[in-house]
Amino acid sequence: MAEIVNLNKARKAKARQDKAVQAGANRALHGRNKAEREAERRQAERARREIDGKRLDQTD
DSSP: OOOOOHHHHHHHHHHHHHHHHHHHHHHHOOOHHHHHHHHHHHHHHHHHHHHHHHHOOHHH
């Protein structure tokens, strides 16, 4: 004989599991510590300064 399953509890358990999987994906995608954010910000600033230093002024 089949086991009786409360469909409401099964639906909620599946929703919790899906939410946990999505949270893990978001942590992997967006989760960075402060040092990583600062390093990326410094690298972007250095690249911007380098590009600005190579820019030619156009005076018309």
